[in-house]
Amino acid sequence: MLTKPRAVVLVSGGLDSATTLAIAKDQGYQCFALSFDYGQRHVSELEAAGRVADSMGVVEHKTIHLGLGDIGGSALTEEAIDVPKDGVESNVIPVTYVPARNTVFLSLALGWAEVLGAQDIFIGVNAVDYSGYPDCRPEFIAQFEKLANLATKVGVEGSDWHIHAPLIELSKADIILRGTELGVDYSQTVSCYEADIKGRACGVCDSCRLRAEGFASCNVQDPTIYK
Amino acid sequence: MLTKPRAVVLVSGGLDSATTLAIAKDQGYQCFALSFDYGQRHVSELEAAGRVADSMGVVEHKTIHLGLGDIGGSALTEEAIDVPKDGVESNVIPVTYVPARNTVFLSLALGWAEVLGAQDIFIGVNAVDYSGYPDCRPEFIAQFEKLANLATKVGVEGSDWHIHAPLIELSKADIILRGTELGVDYSQTVSCYEADIKGRACGVCDSCRLRAEGFASCNVQDPTIYK
Numbered sequence: 001m002l003t004k005p006r007a008v009v010l011v012s013g014g015l016d017s018a019t020t021l022a023i024a025k026d027q028g029y030q031c032f033a034l035s036f037d038y039g040q041r042h043v044s045e046l047e048a049a050g051r052v053a054d055s056m057g058v059v060e061h062k063t064i065h066l067g068l069g070d071i072g073g074s075a076l077t078e079e080a081i082d083v084p085k086d087g088v089e090s091n092v093i094p095v096t097y098v099p100a101r102n103t104v105f106l107s108l109a110l111g112w113a114e115v116l117g118a119q120d121i122f123i124g125v126n127a128v129d130y131s132g133y134p135d136c137r138p139e140f141i142a143q144f145e146k147l148a149n150l151a152t153k154v155g156v157e158g159s160d161w162h163i164h165a166p167l168i169e170l171s172k173a174d175i176i177l178r179g180t181e182l183g184v185d186y187s188q189t190v191s192c193y194e195a196d197i198k199g200r201a202c203g204v205c206d207s208c209r210l211r212a213e214g215f216a217s218c219n220v221q222d223p224t225i226y227k
Numbered sequence: 228m229l230t231k232p233r234a235v236v237l238v239s240g241g242l243d244s245a246t247t248l249a250i251a252k253d254q255g256y257q258c259f260a261l262s263f264d265y266g267q268r269h270v271s272e273l274e275a276a277g278r279v280a281d282s283m284g285v286v287e288h289k290t291i292h293l294g295l296g297d298i299g300g301s302a303l304t305e306e307a308i309d310v311p312k313d314g315v316e317s318n319v320i321p322v323t324y325v326p327a328r329n330t331v332f333l334s335l336a337l338g339w340a341e342v343l344g345a346q347d348i349f350i351g352v353n354a355v356d357y358s359g360y361p362d363c364r365p366e367f368i369a370q371f372e373k374l375a376n377l378a379t380k381v382g383v384e385g386s387d388w389h390i391h392a393p394l395i396e397l398s399k400a401d402i403i404l405r406g407t408e409l410g411v412d413y414s415q416t417v418s419c420y421e422a423d424i425k426g427r428a429c430g431v432c433d434s435c436r437l438r439a440e441g442f443a444s445c446n447v448q449d450p451t452i453y454k
Binding site for chain 2: 064099101103104106108111112114115134135139140144147148150152153155
């Protein structure tokens with residue numbers, strides 16, 4: 001019997017990364033889930049990440065502590081910056097942008113993957129994020145793949161890295177439909193920027209709004225519990 | 228009077244990064260020093276980083292805690308892997324290689340730089356490291372610069388990032404000569420992989436050997452204190 005290839009999957013506890021994990025599993029990978037405790041306001045996400053990883057039978061779930069809060073610069077890590085509730089503007093990078101976040105996350109995933117002998121990394125960036133965050137665009141992902149080949153021992157030895165972003169072209173509704181097809185239990189996930197300790201959502205932040213619109217537009221029942 | 232441009236400089240406490248900081252300062256940058264507490268065995272390096280940053284008058288010195296030890300895979304972070312003392316072989320990646328280390332360090336420097344409004348990052352990779360570590364090669368640095376332009380808000384808005392690796396083509400002896408010219412006090416630096424709590428070096432590990440050979444070959448007195 002062939003051994004399944006290993007993959008590191010970034011799991012935040014949100015809807016997108018839960019779907020990404022289900023896709024990686026469906027594609028036949030042994031999944032290693034990676035989360036970050038980076039001083040985000042919504043720590044209930046991390047509990048959700050644990051629930052999602054457990055229920056999908058990952059081989060291991062690792063949470064790395066990371067001092068991104070020390071760096072500041074985002075509404076998601078700094079108390080002084082308000083989380084927006086006025087909708088996402090097109091072509092404007094929102095204040096929830098965390099400087100270099102996906103570069104940092106993918107770098108750490110790269111390090112762990114190299115130790116595990118994996119050469120596949122899954123990240124749940126998508127078309128909705130794409131409108132605002134520079135590090136959610138296809139060209140960023142492609143460039144990081146090139147960097148991985150130059151940055152690592154296995155890359156130098158001639159093996160190629162693959163950075164998978166299976167949601168990148170999908171709308172929120174398409175993501176939910178795909179995940180539902182794969183049996184994702186979205187009641188385990190938390191999307192809200194200001195969820196309470198029990199994971200209950202505010203219903204008014206941009207992330208809540210995008211999630212609710214996604215469920216509504218594909219006629220899947222929204223299992224989100226609001227405060 | 229024009230304001231000096233800001234730069235983030237990676238400062239480890241070793242000889243190379245101290246020289247890099249002196250070069251950045253000499254080139255007219257306001258320097259922000261960044262160090263990492265990543266579970267390295269030689270924590271005395273971090274104290275050295277503080278001494279070096281202070282004595283060179285940086286605007287701020289930040290140390291980010293980072294769980295690289297959790298990832299493992301290197302003699303520098305895992306107790307179970309012995310630090311080598313048999314000399315550096317050419318074309319072989321040494322066990323002291325920390326998976327994706329410079330990718331992770333540069334990513335975090337990128338995040339902090341973006342918050343600071345800086346677009347220059349200095350890193351002290353050099354020709355000696357180049358022989359073994361994939362992420363110390365010029366092509367890696369060039370690729371990271373491209374990634375930075377795609378990964379960040381300022382990059383997307385059309386400003387270019389510059390990742391400076393001023394030591395990359397220099398031998399250890401050339402680095403020491405350049406630093407001496409710029410007034411670097413090398414007694415403040417620690418290079419040893421197994422330095423004790425006072426920063427005293429073992430004298431036998433590969434890093435000690437490269438340092439000692441560097442001082443010997445350029446006729447500068449070696450201020451290293453051995454155990």
